[in-house]
Amino acid sequence: MADLLTGTSTSLALADADGTLTWRWESERTLARELDRAEFEPGTQVCEPSAGTNGIGVATANRRPSLVIGAEHYKAPWHKWACIAAPVVHPITRRLAGTVNVACRAEDANHMLQVAVRALVDGITAALRDAATARQRRMLDAHLSFRAAGAGPVVTLDRRTMIIEDDAAEFGLDRAELRAILEEAGPSASEVALGQGLYARLYPVAPGRLDDGVVLVIRRGLPGGQAASHAARPRCRLGPLERAELKVIIQVLAECGGNKSEAAARLGISRGTLYQRLRRYHLA
Structure with missing residues (x-):
């Protein structure tokens, strides 16, 4: 990513789940001095209660990507900047791990900012997933199955x-x-x-x-x-066959995104029978 952005007057930054800036990279040295003067440096609190409207603050609060350009920023020193930020949700715990921010001068804002921030979020999420243990992955699969049910x-x-x-x-x-x-x-x-x-x-x-x-x-x-x-x-205390049936029902519901009609069709039973099974296993 850094190779692609070198020479584009762009800054990348990461904030933790509390909205504290933890890391920053600039494509040009002059940007580093400008951002330092604008009070956008590692250790700075950029959550909304501390810094008002800004990309990281809004994305952290709303848990979705946020684009803030120019005077939309609360702090006057940030009016010359455009920022797009997106939250990083841990793929196992499902909790907010932090926020990625891509910034450039306001007049240079374009759709590539969205491409860059999405690539960063995807890369970080993939790294977190790869770092997860096999047991954590099994836990996540089970968690998502019950959520889908x-x-x-x-x-x-x-x-x-x-x-x-x-x-x-x-x-x-x-x-x-x-x-x-x-x-x-x-x-x-x-x-x-x-x-x-x-x-x-x-x-x-x-x-x-x-x-x-x-x-x-x-x-x-x-x-x-x-x-x-x-x-x-x-x-009810489940026997081996009942445990196997419960596991299949949960798995199919997860694959069907919780759609009970579709799950019943794939299981080869009526929707009423599926609901009967869900009540039996206390899933409804």
Whole structure:
């Protein structure tokens, strides 16, 4: 990427998930001095609360690419610049890893900025994916399968990694606390109480083992005394054939993007029968 941009009056930058600039590269030495004077240097806080409207700040807040040109920037020293920024989401944990920014002088802004930032995001995401372990990939596959099945808010974790998305992030769950609850419950547990009226059904990635990761499908308990009795309702203990059937259903639902009609057709069963199976395995 640097070879392609040399001589184009372009700057590349990376910010962490909190909006702090961590790295910067310039195609020309003169740009480095200009950007330093504009207070756009490593260590600078560029999140919106600290720096107002800017490419990195908007992309970090909205979790999508953002183009800010000239006077659209809040800070006057940045009015001469055009910036396009895009978030980098970790392919395993699904959390914001940071933000990529490509900047040039405002009068030089063109569609190539979008090409450059997309190439950078794709390259970083691929590197993060390659660095993931085989176990983390299995955890991600299981996590996405349950997400596609529409089972509800899903969290997947092992001793070191937690995969969580927005609908579950609002619960404010802590990986270490969840792990302690799982270890206390043991690998044979089918459901655990998480506190604050939350309960989770447990689906180990490898049956009978916690160390390979566990999928938690979270729900809120019913009000009052009904919560405990509902949480205590046992999930049917699955035999080998039932576990195999559950695995196939989850896999097909994932391949069909959660479309139950399409999944039923591929499984060779009616939509009603599929819903019956989903209820049986507590996926609906």
